Amino acid sequence: MFENVWLSAQRSLGRPAALASRERLPGVAERSRECLQLAGIAARADEPAGSIGHGDQRLLEIAIALALRPRVLLLDEPTAGMSVKESWEIVKRLREIRDRDRLTVLIVEHDMEIVMELAERITVLHLGQTLAEGTPEEVGRNPDVQRVYLGGR
Numbered sequence: 546m547f548e549n550v551w552l553s554a555q556r557s558l559g560r561p562a563a564l565a566s567r568e569r570l571p572g573v574a575e576r577s578r579e580c581l582q583l584a585g586i587a588a589r590a591d592e593p594a595g596s597i598g599h600g601d602q603r604l605l606e607i608a609i610a611l612a613l614r615p616r617v618l619l620l621d622e623p624t625a626g627m628s629v630k631e632s633w634e635i636v637k638r639l640r641e642i643r644d645r646d647r648l649t650v651l652i653v654e655h656d657m658e659i660v661m662e663l664a665e666r667i668t669v670l671h672l673g674q675t676l677a678e679g680t681p682e683e684v685g686r687n688p689d690v691q692r693v694y695l696g697g698r
Contacts (some may be wrong), residue, residue, distance in 0.1 A: 546597065546605050547590040550577040553612035576612055583645070584608035585638050600631030604638065611642065617649045618642070624659055632656070636663050657694055661685060669694065 554576040581587040584604040589597065594605060603623060610618055623639070624632035636659055643650050654660050660667060660681070667684045669676040671694075677687040684690050 546581065546586065546592055546594050546608075547577060549594050549605060550580050550590075550608045550612050553577075553609045554580065557613045580608040580611040583611060583638070583642055585634065598631075600627050600634060603627070603631075603635060607635075607638065607642070615648070617651060620650065620652045620654075622654055623652060624654065624656055632659060639663060 551573060554573045555570060557576070558570070558573060578587060578590070581590050584607050586597075586601055586604050586608065589601065594602070597605065607618075607620075607623075620639075624635050627635070639650055639652075640663060642648055650663075652660070652663065661684075664681055666679070667681055668678045669684055669687075669690050671689075676693065677684050677690045679687075
């Protein structure tokens, strides 16, 4: 997994996207380790990316994205296909990353419990139209949102 993040960190420093000698590129290894740590998978850095589970693959994808030093992190259904435990690990990591780096995280997610826990602002879309916008509390109280997404009447 380390090499996957390494390539991204190397690219963020303006270097060609090829695996170069770790000794010749100062800062790349440190950035790679930092991103793996932020994603919570540093202890498994030497494992091949193809050998890890679905949840850890998502965490690896986040580490790769972070290595590019984004100002905005865009995630499309980051918890899709995960167990409840894996989903909440993603939420925990995203919250830590957001708060630590003051990074804007924009997610598209259908799991409203995840959205309510992670978001500071929410825009709810229904059939291509904006149904509601606001804080999680405001959106959670919106009768249209309750009817369409939260199972209310």
